[in-house]
Amino acid sequence: MRNSPKFLLFLLLFSFLKITAQGDLMVMPKRVIFDGSDRSKEVNIANTGTDTATYAISFIQYKMAEDGNFIQIEEPEEGQRFASDYLRYYPRRVSLAPNEAQTIRLQLSKTGEMTEGEYRSHLYFRAVEKQTALAKEDLQKEEDGISINIRTVFGISIPVIVRRGSTAAEVELKNLQLKVEESPLLSLDIFRSGNQSVYGNFTVTYKAKGQPEVVIGKVNGISVYTPNEKRHFIFPLQTVENIDFTKGSIEVHYEDIKAKASATATLELN
Structure with a gap:
């Protein structure tokens, strides 16, 4: 070509x-x-x-x-x-x-x-x-x-x-932390198990009582390769009007469609 x-x-x-x-x-x-x-x-x-x-x-x-x-x-x-x-x-x-x-x-x-x-x-x-x-x-x-x-x-x-042969993986999200300084930063740990790597996408959603859910973060193509069992990841969140990071909660979802591996974790902000 x-x-x-x-x-x-x-x-x-x-x-x-x-x-x-x-x-x-x-x-x-x-x-x-x-x-x-x-x-x-x-x-x-x-x-x-x-x-x-x-x-x-x-x-x-x-x-x-x-x-x-x-x-x-x-x-x-x-x-x-x-x-x-x-x-x-x-x-x-x-x-x-x-x-x-x-x-x-x-x-x-x-x-x-x-x-x-x-x-x-x-x-x-x-x-x-x-x-x-x-x-x-x-x-x-x-x-x-x-x-x-x-x-x-x-x-x-x-x-x-x-x-x-037969390969599979599972993931968990742990140790979620939010730092709000000049801009909000979310950190977490991805735990992988099984005999296959994962390569997935993050979606972060802000939830608060009486307010519509708002997607405040998306990151694609995040991997954890074998033989690693853990990866620490930090990424910035969007600053959206009328979002108060001192209340409500943040839901983080990670999904690798091809590996059929997904995980969801929630950080309470109250």
Whole structure:
């Protein structure tokens, strides 16, 4: 998929589907899941910049910290399994002119060696820096000292998850706290159990006697990856006229439709 008409179609799809983007690279979808009888998947990337760009494609491994940040690792944590051992992908390096797109194909292999549960790795797209020659005068200026040249290399990754056999998850919401300073902030803990990750959406509703219910917060795409059992999450709530955070209650609902996992918790403000 490397010509202008298809690129325009690609951008149209981006406007409707879930994507992730950094710099001049767009990637769709932003998560890949092999489930059931799935044997192959496709990931589409597009260069929206004004210069030709080259990207190296590889797998990297992450663990999720309790605050939701990712930490790169080389060996799996206890209870964690890497998906990259069972995946083939091509191409592994692409050069895209402005407004060009490319399909990356993923294929599942060696499934007979897999046991029941969930495997995860992250497909990483790294911009390859253009090599430039140093000017002679620059070398002369640096004869008597050390020159440090720091350049930013853009990269973006998406999780690739493989599920084998029977997998399921349950979630609970605990330790709800509200801080009202310049703007209201809600904090809570998400507890996950089972052998499957969750990836769901939050809806926060304010309730008070004699008043209509008001949705004061929505956050989509919040995950807790295996083997983590807990994630701490903080997000701002909307400030709505006639809402008094010293009375009434806040209802928080989290739902992962695909995992069929949901949870609701209430914080009394009285």
